[in-house]
Amino acid sequence: xxxxxxxxxxxxxxxxxxxxxxxxxxxxxxxxxxxxxxxxxxxxxxxxxxxxxxxxxxxxxxxxxxxxxxxxxxxxxxxxxxxxxxxxxxxxxxxxxxxxxxxxxxxxxxxxxxxxxxxxxxxxxxxxxxxxxxxxxxxxxxxxxxxxxxxxxxxxxxxxxxxxxxxxxxxxxxxxxxxxxxxxxxxxxxxxxxxxxxxxxxxxxxxxxxxxxxxxxxxxxxxxxxxxxxxxxxxxxxxxxxxxxxxxxxxxxxxxxxxxxxxxxxxxxxxxxxxxxxxxxxxxxxxxxxxxxxxxxxxxxxxxxxxxxxx
Numbered sequence: 401x402x403x404x405x406x407x408x409x410x411x412x413x414x415x416x417x418x419x420x421x422x423x424x425x426x427x428x429x430x431x432x433x434x435x436x437x438x439x440x441x442x443x444x445x446x447x448x449x450x451x452x453x454x455x456x457x458x459x460x461x462x463x464x465x466x467x468x469x470x471x472x473x474x475x476x477x478x479x480x481x482x483x484x485x486x487x488x489x490x491x492x493x494x495x496x497x498x499x500x501x502x503x504x505x506x507x508x509x510x511x512x513x514x515x516x517x518x519x520x521x522x523x524x525x526x527x528x529x530x531x532x533x534x535x536x537x538x539x540x541x542x543x544x545x546x547x548x549x550x551x552x553x554x555x556x557x558x559x560x561x562x563x564x565x566x567x568x569x570x571x572x573x574x575x576x577x578x579x580x581x582x583x584x585x586x587x588x589x590x591x592x593x594x595x596x597x598x599x600x601x602x603x604x605x606x607x608x609x610x611x612x613x614x615x616x617x618x619x620x621x622x623x624x625x626x627x628x629x630x631x632x633x634x635x636x637x638x639x640x641x642x643x644x645x646x647x648x649x650x651x652x653x654x655x656x657x658x659x660x661x662x663x664x665x666x667x668x669x670x671x672x673x674x675x676x677x678x679x680x681x682x683x684x685x686x687x688x689x690x691x692x693x694x695x696x697x698x699x700x701x702x703x704x705x706x707x708x709x710x711x
Contacts, residue, residue, distance in 0.1 A: 422504045422505075423504065424504040424505075424507055424508045425504060425505050425506070425508060425509065426508050427508065427509055427512050427513075431509070435513060435565075435631075435633075436560060436565075437590075437591065438588075438590040438591060439558065439588070439590060439591060439592065439593035439594075439632055439633050439635065439636035440588055440590070440630060440631060440632035440633070440636060441509070441630075441631045441632075442622065442624070442628065442629075442630055443505055443506060443628065443629040443630070443631055444625070444628050445625075445627055445628065446503065446505040446506065446574065446627060446628060446629035447500070447503065447505070447574060447627045447629070448627060449626065449627055451496060451499065451627070452576055452626045452627050454494075454496040455494075455496045455497060455576055455652070456576055456577075456650065458493050458494045458496065458497070459493075459534060459536065459576070459650065462474075462487070462493065467479070472492060472493075472670075473489055473492035473669070473670040473673070474487050474488070474489050474490060474492050474493050475487070475488045475489055475667070476488070477533065477665075481541070482540070482541055482542070482611055483535075483537070483541060483542070483543050484535050484536055484537035484538070484541045484543075484649075485535070485536045485537075486533050486534065486535045487533055487534045487535075488531070488532070488533045488665065488667065489532060489533075489667050489669075490532050490533050490534045490652055491529075491532045491654075491669075491673065491685065492669070492670055492673055493534075495676075497532075497534075497652070498673070498676065498677065498681070500532075500572075500574065500652065500654060501529065501532075501654070501677070501681040501684055501685065502678070502680050502681045502684065503572075505629065506572055506629060506631055509631060510527055510570055510572070510631075510656045511526045511527060512565060513565045513567050513570050513631075513633070514526070514527060514565070514567050514569075514570055514656055514657060514658060515564050515565045515566040515567060516566070516658055517564075520660075521658045521659070521660065522659070523659070523660070524659035524660060524683075524687040524688060524689070525659040525683040525684070525687045526659065527656045527657070527658070527659060527683075527684050528656065528657055528658060528659040528660075528661045528684060528685075528687050529654055529655060529656055529684050529685055530569075530655055530656075530657055530661050530662065530663055530664045531653070531654075531655045531663070531664045531665070532652070532653070532654045532655070533652065533653055534576075534650070534651070534652045535650075535651050535652070535653065536648050536649070536650050537584055537640075537643050537648065537649045538643060538647070538648055538649075539643050539644065539645065539646060540611070540642060540643065540644075541584065541611075541642070541643055542584055542611045542612040542613075542639070542640045542641060542642040542643065543639050543640045544605065544611065544612070544613065544639050545587075545599065545601065545602055545605065545613045545616060545619075545637060545638070545639040546637070546638065546639060547634055547635065547636060547637050547638055548589075548592050548593075548595060548598060548599065548602070548635065548636070548637035549592065549593050549594055549595050549596070549635045551598070551635075553568075554568060555568040555569050555634065555657065556568055556569070556634055556635040557635055558593040558594060558633050558635040567633045567634075567635070568633075568634065568635065568657060569633070569634040569635075569655055569656065569657040570631060570632070570633055570634070570655075570656050570657070571630075571631070571632055571633075571634055571653055571654070571655050571656075572629055572630070572631050572653065572654045572655075572656070573586060573629065573630040573631075573632070573651055573652075573653045574627075574628075574629045574651060574652050574653075574654075575624040575625065575626050575627065575628050575629070575630075575650075575651055576626055576650035576651055576652065577626050577647075577648065577649055577650045577651075578624070578625050578626050579622070579623055579624040579625075579649060580623055581621075581623070582643070582644040582645040583643060583644075583645055583647075583649050584612075584640055584641050584642055584643030584644070584645075584649045585621040585622050585623060585624065585640065585641055585649075586621070586622050586624075586630055586638065586639075586640050586651075587613040587614075587616070587619045587620065587621045587622070587638060587639050587640055587641055588619065588620055588622065588632065588636055588637070588638045589616070589618045589619045589620075589636065589637040589638070590618075590620065590636075592618070592635075592636050592637040593633050593635040593636040595637070599616070599617075599618070599637055601616055601617070602637070611642050612639070612640065612641050612642035613639040613640065613641060614641050614642065616639075619637075619639075621641050634655070656684070659683070659684075659687040668686075669685045669686050673685070674686060
């Protein structure tokens with residue numbers, strides 16, 4: 401490699417998938433129809449229960465850090481307690497969370513629906529995860545209604561053109577506990593990813609302070625079993641119901657977009673994580689190839705350079 405160049409090895413998606421024991425799931429005609437119609441897919445049994453159990457064990461044993469504090473490379477997001485406890489960079493919390501990055505149940509769906517194959521959008525690779533977090537909510541905790549096509553945000557876009565899907569961002573929400581009535585399930589407004597008008601209830605709404613979407617006209621609450629995943633375009637109007645039952649609702653969310661994107665909150669994956677991941681997964685958490693002059697080798701601004709990236 402030329403002196404001063406920072407790069408990962410060229411990723412080989414096919415060989416990376418061949419190394420897996422499970423063949424990646426491919427979208428069916430019905431998947432495409434329902435995703436286009438509703439803006440989401442409910443993937444049942446996307447992750448087996450042993451895998452779910454291993455993630456819950458990590459969360460059980462995770463230190464009770466305060467908002468804004470770090471444990472290793474995991475950061476507790478400083479959000480109102482009414483929204484629960486969110487741990488950002490959750491793929492840094494252990495191998496069970498790393499496995500979700502390129503999970504075979506959804507990875508091909510993501511590449512298809514984010515789109516861009518054969519274009520500049522894939523110049524750095526097919527996908528990038530700009531945010532990964534766990535969220536645990538107890539009684540009376542929720543998140544208000546937000547997003548929607550009418551927000552006119554480039555990231556909140558849904559398009560189908562030239563015979564291809566083109567979505568700004570796709571979220572994968574994985575349930576780590578069963579989510580039944582009263583548990584504070586995710587709520588969606590099907591079809592709102594194409595809406596030309598904001599939901600009237602969203603006018604003058606501070607979604608960070610409003611609890612729950614119950615009673616919102618047009619919205620549905622999605623019941624899930626532990627191991628189910630909800631794959632939805634971020635352009636769909638969504639939120640959650642307020643939890644009424646005792647106990648906790650646990651989930652993780654990985655947000656995927658084009659590889660030219662950037663981290664939502666400026667996080668950087670650890671050198672240890674990058675060294676462990678297979679090439680395809682590594683590209684999804686750090687897709688960039690940096691070119692700097694020889695005298696600046698190892699000195700990218702604001703980034704602690706992993707040794708594996710050095711020429």
